[in-house]
Amino acid sequence: MKLDSSVAAVVTGAASGLGAATARALAAQGVKVAVFDIQEEAGPRMAEEIGGIFCRADVLSDDSLDAAFEKARAAHGQERILVNCAGSGNSIKTAYRDKATGEIKQFPSAAFAFILQLNTVGTFRCITRAAAGMLAIDPVEGERGVIINTASVAAQDGQMGQAAYSASKGAIVGMTLPIARDLARDLIRVNSILPGVFDTPLLRGVPENVRTALEASVPNPSRLGNPDEYASLALEMIRNGYFNGECVRLDGAIRMGMR
Numbered sequence: 001m002k003l004d005s006s007v008a009a010v011v012t013g014a015a016s017g018l019g020a021a022t023a024r025a026l027a028a029q030g031v032k033v034a035v036f037d038i039q040e041e042a043g044p045r046m047a048e049e050i051g052g053i054f055c056r057a058d059v060l061s062d063d064s065l066d067a068a069f070e071k072a073r074a075a076h077g078q079e080r081i082l083v084n085c086a087g088s089g090n091s092i093k094t095a096y097r098d099k100a101t102g103e104i105k106q107f108p109s110a111a112f113a114f115i116l117q118l119n120t121v122g123t124f125r126c127i128t129r130a131a132a133g134m135l136a137i138d139p140v141e142g143e144r145g146v147i148i149n150t151a152s153v154a155a156q157d158g159q160m161g162q163a164a165y166s167a168s169k170g171a172i173v174g175m176t177l178p179i180a181r182d183l184a185r186d187l188i189r190v191n192s193i194l195p196g197v198f199d200t201p202l203l204r205g206v207p208e209n210v211r212t213a214l215e216a217s218v219p220n221p222s223r224l225g226n227p228d229e230y231a232s233l234a235l236e237m238i239r240n241g242y243f244n245g246e247c248v249r250l251d252g253a254i255r256m257g258m259r
Helices: 017-028 042-050 062-076 109-135 163-186 208-216 227-239
Strands: 008-012 032-037 053-056 081-084 095-097 104-106 145-150 188-195 247-250
Touching: 008 017, 008 062, 008 109, 017 032, 017 042, 017 081, 017 227, 032 042, 032 062, 042 053, 053 062, 062 109, 081 109, 109 145, 109 163, 109 188, 145 163, 145 227, 163 188, 188 227, 227 247
Parallel strands: 008 032, 008 081, 032 053, 081 145, 145 188, 188 247
Antiparallel strands: 095 104
């Protein structure tokens, strides 16, 4: 797909981190970008920076997403690109003994379900809406649209305490090919990126010794990933018309250890 001012894009989680880098990269190519996020201060700032539009979008809510897509399309027209970066995680063991009290505890079902709702169902909500909109427009040079999802290396190398997060990201990997097949005849491509440890706001808050250890765990280059590197791969997936139904690790050859 050619990237220019004739193309509109929606990027979820675009107020920071991987989503922000992708929104900037798309806007630099002239693409009209809608910043989907729940951050009502950072989101409008990002939209202003890139000349896009901010749409408050909660991926946990059908109504919120319907309103966000309606606002984006009213401003930019039907999007031909969707990049799903919204999501989060938690770290709770399946069952464990409290170190202070000795009490036996278990992973709360509500906390497990929340992460799957946010990461997996939230991503799917955005996919269905974007795909339905793309079906209503004519193809350009043999394509109606491109959808990119964000999974994680935790989908394959889940660590201790990551049962919910790994399950949610593994589900994104698992649904990528079926969705690509669902939409193939309608000329919509679907791919997913599995990032390793990236320099995002989440990791900027960890202690320096933890950050140093994470950097050292990456074989080559031994550092955290730059969000611009995620954006670069996302743009290649969009541009390359033969890139479809794939789940690609972007991780410096890391294979996550047990903890």
